[in-house]
Amino acid sequence: MEKENLMEKQTTNKRCLLFGLETRELEIDGEEKKELWVEGRAVSFNSPTVLFEIGETQYKEQIDSRAFEETNLSDVIFNYNHGGKVLARTRNKTLVVDVREDGVYIRARLDGTEEGRKLYDEIKGGYIDRMSFQFTIREQSYDKENHMWTVRKVKRLYDVSAVDIPAYDDTSIEARKNSILEADAQEQSERKAAAELSKRKLQLKMKLSM
Template sequence: MTMNNKEYRSAPLAVADQPEDNQMIVTGYAAVLEQPTVICSIDGINYYEVIDKDAFVGADLSDVPFKYNHSDDFLVLARTRNKTLDLNVDTKGLLIKANLAPIQAGKDVYGLIQRGDIDKMSFGFTVANDSYDSQTRTRRILKFEKIWDVSAVDTPAYDGTSIDVDDGSAISARSYFSAKRDAEKLVQKEQAEQQNKEQRDRLYLMTL
């Protein structure tokens, strides 16, 4: 999904097995590196996205809030700025660990995550550089510009691969092509390019 030039990705969200001193800790991978993900399928054709292993290098992670449904109307539940939210990029992907605020909103969200009513998360970002391979229909995110937020979400546009609650791993699922009309435009463009190629071939044969 894309809103205000920001893109969003959804992924499963886990609850830590044992609360630390009654703290409400949630953890998981918001993105996995170098793992192609099917974003959508149009007329039986799959479109993919993959995050480059160096995509987070140089990205602005300085002040990232943990929200609910990316809402500015909902209280911020954790934040990197005050170290209640940790974001770490390892060889697998973007690992998050949030210590939710001990307020009613934090308790509500934690309880829903713990019960499995909310089991997905999403992160919002802008891209500095990417590429697209028309042969494999794969978008590669080469560089993130900024990570705007990570959120617990109840209704993601695209579900990620399921994980065990105690695993702490997750796969990025929402993407560049989450707006179906964007993918349809790409299909139309590819069809037009093919028609142009066929027309050029016919013209070439006529000149022989």
């Protein structure tokens, strides 16, 4: 069974990264208010992350450095734990998404809403220091020897979030587990069939030589 090309996965995936969020305040000319910005890296390229384990085997994933070349970034939002009110958005220029050589970086302005200002204070105080991104995959490959998925192309980036507890999409992980188990079952079935065919050929050869 071909396992090197797992294409067109359309389920939404979440990945949590440990990269720290940084805060920055900017003075607004002629006003007492300040612009409240948070900055961080939402995606790291070519950096394997363990998705799950089966027995002693770790199954990992990495994002290819060219995965975002054709990605739809037209309307990405910034929020908290992938839910609740939108706190920043590319469409109104309060969120900047910057794809670089080593990953995807973001800058989000949070002073526009009460929830955003509260989240800014929590990030500044160190209570929240992790990021996650939610996306769909257009193309990926699987390295059987190293038990590694590589996301080759990201179809769309939906949101980047500040998160308190790392969490993967259980549905996505379960689907990947099932694909591994099904592929292994198929491979064992093919090996059994090949062994049976070899056995029959040997029996036939012995009969003909008698």
